Amino acid sequence: MAEAANVRQNLQNVPSIFEISAAETLDNLIYPALSKIFDYFGLRLDFKLWGNIRVNEELSPLVTWVLQYLYLRKRASSFGESFYGLQRTVTATGALLSRQQQFQSATLLTLLPYIERKLRTRSAQHDNTYAWETQLINLFHIYNASKAAHTFLYLIKYATSHSPLFRALRLTLRYPSEPPKEDKWTYLFLKLLEVLAFFLQFIQWWYSNDQRRKLGGSLQNPEPLKxxxxxxxxxxxxxxxxxxxxxxxxxxxxxxxxxxxxxxxxxxxxxxxxxxxxxxxxxxxxxxxxxxxxxxx
Structure with missing residues (x-):
């Protein structure tokens, strides 16, 4: 009886699909915005790993994971979900995330978009790709289709989660019944990060190709060579x-x-x-x- 009551309470307290979509959009802005910032300052991992193998990779995925894990640890929600006042809970019991679920959520939030972005970039820039890369891209297509189906079922209140990842982790999004308990400095730090969300959106807009072309671009067309x-x-x-x-x-x-x-x-x-x-x-x-x-x- 108590478990059924918790499930009913969660179903009545879940957010709309529009708020979930807005939170996901904000989460997806973190990586490209950090990439632009780090590229501007020239901050990258660049060292020889072994033999002729050299690591030349950006810091954005690592910083993104740390940021997401911090929010999941303190508020049981991702950066975007916290900004819109949402919280991740266990579907069956309504309990907050365990340490293992926090780690899994932060890793999936960071790793899956990073891998998909890298695969699509490599596919666009190279004619020949490995078979496993093509298969991974097809798996992402299947995942996105499955996510669309989950979103529809969630929209008609047939499913308790909007995403196959949430379903696999047995989690759902809801409004918190009480504000998170955190000390003053943690609250100020996280609130500052939320304010920076507006700057993340501005950076993404500024560096988008469409907007650069609308503004005429940063480069002038060259004069014909005489x-x-x-x-x-x-x-x-x-x-x-x-x-x-x-x-x-x-x-x-x-x-x-x-x-x-x-x-x-x-x-x-x-x-x-x-x-x-x-x-x-x-x-x-x-x-x-x-x-x-x-x-x-």
Whole structure:
């Protein structure tokens, strides 16, 4: 009877899907915002591990895990969930998280998005990927589909959890019946981090590609190279109209670089981009997202 009462109380005290979605969005902003900050200050792990193996990795995942574990330990909720006043509890009993569940939650909150982001980035930048990478990406597709199904069941109040991970951990989100008990300094520190959430959102907006293009970008389009500025060797190999500046052949699948405006063959510019990460003529840093396919009419 007592267990059934706890389950009913949890079901009546769970938040809406909109609050859960907002909390997840805020959690997903931590990693990219920290990445931008650490990249600006040049903070990375860079050391030789063994033989020719060298570790060159960012600190963002580690700091993200520490932040999430701190919130789970102090408030039984992630950074985003705490910001929206939510709390993780055991579905059957309504009890707070155990130490093992805190560790598992922090690890899953950090590790799964990190692995998915790395796999998608590698898949976009490399033509050939390992079979296990493709299988992992397919597993993430299955997980996202399963999460969508759980969200729908949660929305119609058929399920007690909105996510397959919560179901596997036997947890649910609810409003806390009483405010968390914490000392003054812990409260001030966590409250300061919550205030910084607004800055996380601002950093993510500032560095988003769409917003940078709306603002005109941080780089000005380069002026066309004048004939007098070209070396004699370059003048002899300068492409004619309709030719690719890289292979000097007729353009195949014309693709423009949004940063510089120069047009290349799709295969040529992608191959060059993977090796150098810049426009061949202007040397401006570019990514695959800066390439625009040109369709002739």
């Amino acid at each position: 004939q007098s500025q070209l070396s004699q060797e370059l003048q002899q190999t300068e492409p004619k109209r309709g030719e690719c500046p890289i292979c000097l052949l007729v353009l195949q699948t014309p693709t423009a670089c949004a940063v510089s405006g120069y047009v290349y063959c799709w295969k040529c510019i992608v191959t060059h981009l993977k090796q150098h990460g810049s426009c061949p003529i202007t040397k401006y840093a570019i990514t695959l997202e800066d390439l625009v396919r040109i369709y002739e009419t």
